[in-house]
Amino acid sequence: MWRKLYAWLEDRLGLEEIYKATLDRPEPKGNWWNTLGSASLFLFLLQGVTGIFLTVYYTPSPDHAYDSIQYIMNDVAFGWLIRGIHHWGSTLMVIVVFVHMVRVFVTASYKYPRELTWIFGVGLLLLTLGMGFTGYLLPWNQRSYWATEVGTRIAGSVPLIGDSILRVLRGGPDLSALTLQRFFSGHIWIIPALLAAVIGVHLYLVMRHGESHFPDKDD
Amino acid sequence: MNEETKKKINQKYEHKLAHGERFWPDSLYKDAVVALGIFLLLILLATFVGVPGEPKADPSDATYVPRPEWYFLFLFKFLAIYGQIPVLGRIEWIAAVLIPGIFLIVLTLLPFIEKKPDRHYSKRVLPISVMGIFVVSVVTLTLIADHPLKWDAQYRLTSLLQVISGLIIPTAAYLLLFLFSFLLKDQRASQGMVLTAGLSGVLMVGLTASVLFLAPVPEVEEVFVANTLPDRVVAGQDLYSIHCVECHGDDGSVTVIEGVEGLDGTVTSPISGMDVLYTFTDATIANIITYGQQDLGMPPFGKAAGGELSVSEIDYIVTFMRYSWDDRFEMPEIPELFPPLAEGEVPSYEVHIAPIAKRFCISCHREGKDNNNYLMTSYDEIIHSGDSAPNLVAGDAESILLKVIQEQNILDENGEEIIGVMPPKSVLKPDVVDVWVRWVMAGMPETVDGAAALSDIVEPVER
Numbered sequence: 016m017w018r019k020l021y022a023w024l025e026d027r028l029g030l031e032e033i034y035k036a037t038l039d040r041p042e043p044k045g046n047w048w049n050t051l052g053s054a055s056l057f058l059f060l061l062q063g064v065t066g067i068f069l070t071v072y073y074t075p076s077p078d079h080a081y082d083s084i085q086y087i088m089n090d091v092a093f094g095w096l097i098r099g100i101h102h103w104g105s106t107l108m109v110i111v112v113f114v115h116m117v118r119v120f121v122t123a124s125y126k127y128p129r130e131l132t133w134i135f136g137v138g139l140l141l142l143t144l145g146m147g148f149t150g151y152l153l154p155w156n157q158r159s160y161w162a163t164e165v166g167t168r169i170a171g172s173v174p175l176i177g178d179s180i181l182r183v184l185r186g187g188p189d190l191s192a193l194t195l196q197r198f199f200s201g202h203i204w205i206i207p208a209l210l211a212a213v214i215g216v217h218l219y220l221v222m223r224h225g226e227s228h229f230p231d232k233d234d
Numbered sequence: 235m236n237e238e239t240k241k242k243i244n245q246k247y248e249h250k251l252a253h254g255e256r257f258w259p260d261s262l263y264k265d266a267v268v269a270l271g272i273f274l275l276l277i278l279l280a281t282f283v284g285v286p287g288e289p290k291a292d293p294s295d296a297t298y299v300p301r302p303e304w305y306f307l308f309l310f311k312f313l314a315i316y317g318q319i320p321v322l323g324r325i326e327w328i329a330a331v332l333i334p335g336i337f338l339i340v341l342t343l344l345p346f347i348e349k350k351p352d353r354h355y356s357k358r359v360l361p362i363s364v365m366g367i368f369v370v371s372v373v374t375l376t377l378i379a380d381h382p383l384k385w386d387a388q389y390r391l392t393s394l395l396q397v398i399s400g401l402i403i404p405t406a407a408y409l410l411l412f413l414f415s416f417l418l419k420d421q422r423a424s425q426g427m428v429l430t431a432g433l434s435g436v437l438m439v440g441l442t443a444s445v446l447f448l449a450p451v452p453e454v455e456e457v458f459v460a461n462t463l464p465d466r467v468v469a470g471q472d473l474y475s476i477h478c479v480e481c482h483g484d485d486g487s488v489t490v491i492e493g494v495e496g497l498d499g500t501v502t503s504p505i506s507g508m509d510v511l512y513t514f515t516d517a518t519i520a521n522i523i524t525y526g527q528q529d530l531g532m533p534p535f536g537k538a539a540g541g542e543l544s545v546s547e548i549d550y551i552v553t554f555m556r557y558s559w560d561d562r563f564e565m566p567e568i569p570e571l572f573p574p575l576a577e578g579e580v581p582s583y584e585v586h587i588a589p590i591a592k593r594f595c596i597s598c599h600r601e602g603k604d605n606n607n608y609l610m611t612s613y614d615e616i617i618h619s620g621d622s623a624p625n626l627v628a629g630d631a632e633s634i635l636l637k638v639i640q641e642q643n644i645l646d647e648n649g650e651e652i653i654g655v656m657p658p659k660s661v662l663k664p665d666v667v668d669v670w671v672r673w674v675m676a677g678m679p680e681t682v683d684g685a686a687a688l689s690d691i692v693e694p695v696e697r
Binding site: 037038039040041042043044045047049050053054057058061077078081085088089095096098099100102103104106107109110111113117120121122123124125126127128129130133134137141144147148151154155156157158159160161162164165166169172173174177190225226227228230231232233234 | 235239240243244246247250251252253254255256257258260261262264265267268269272273275276277279280281283284285288289290291292293295298299300301302303304305306310313326327330331338341342343344345346348351352353354355356358361362365369457461462463517
């Protein structure tokens, strides 16, 4: 019965091929430092799941953002846990992605044939920082408000186009409801969409070229 | 890179694959262990550390010291240190945009900058030294991010150390590294670079440690944040008792203001009535408190309009009004103002008197009010301040304060009233009066321990 069902599915989905292409791959002898990439991916997914839960109650408006988070923390069942994981997950994700970058640098894994993997990886590091920057404003508390105030001001110090950048980031000359709205949009749609796309390319490249081996004296 | 090198690299990789492991299950097993560890760590952090409370954003509060998210702190600190350079330091975008921009471009294009196929660290001394100094800089700058960078006597030394560790050493080290790599050959170049990187790393860590050790981070004033509903209601009631009671009365029912300088006889709507509570939203009430209604005589209370209350504090007051007076809201269970006293137990300032004074007295007995200079915001003030001081004498049941709170006013020789009964428009409950009397008679202890030493408890009350 099960075998029949499996054969039916296999005929239509090509499970064997998928298995061969994704899971049943040879790899050089691994080492625990090689888990940092998958740990980053795990954190990305975890942030995605907890973030989706948070949007159920969160309201991106200056009048209600703070109160909606108070509500999540005090009144929603396990809201404190979901928010706590999301809060600490962001910190951990920045650390893990950064250490992953340093690891790849030290073992020089970005050299032929993995140059593009590295370039997309730098993009992922920047997008991760972008997630941190946009997400920090959302609780609309003193800390986040003033951090964004100073952060966008620094971005506005670019010569010539600084003022335009500042206006694009803030949605006007000052931090306002518009800023919160567009940081929210950036945090839950724009940057995650980019992240997911770049992660896809990054993973494809990792599979195509395989994990690099740990360099020995001859390399 | 020529085809031959590429072929060699690919052959070597094939060889490694042949002697390696399988992605499933060997690698995935390790990945799963790490993922599980991360998940557990996050649950522990969320449960036992939690997310620190913060007051609501207050765009009008210019006194707030802005501070970015921790992983941008190193850049923030670098900017601050860079700003100390004469002349050049004024051009902020060099440090804020140009230097990070160059760094990012180099990082992105790294595979095309470091073109040699060598991978072993012994053949990559320069890149690893550059990255090593960068990582040490990021970590040390993050660690000292909160230490003040000032040139007055107290902080001069540590500020200098910060500039050396955060700017001078890394710059000098980078210059030396590139100098060695261009001027010296093979073995000697490597030695020079390893020495430079190692020495500067040790120096930066050492200087950072001494900054951390020598310069205490100035204590940031803890802002009280009420997180739960009962906490918010209590915080709101305390603030209401200080800022609103004078005109609106402790139950919000006042219609004609009495005994308030400049506002005597002003007509006001009873703010605890349903006319107000049903038709005004929380935002409207918060706006009225923030900006006042100056044609009607109400001054502004919000920082945005020159008052002293923050956005969060005004929110607490609105919450208190809603849950206390609006009949559509059910009052949550509120902790008592002070723990009840057992027979023979002596109350202390910190547990009993301070909250009582805050609730019933500070509204008038603080700076800027008409109160014969008797202030009650701290232990010392309660005992020593005032034109008629001492208002309290340990062990004296005839102390002025004890008399006035028990409805006996103080008269001068001619029978004229000097001090009226307190509080002027209400009567303290017997248990509150009892706390005052016991406290004064026992010797006015400040701390819980001091009070416990004086206590002679007959039978503990059930809590």
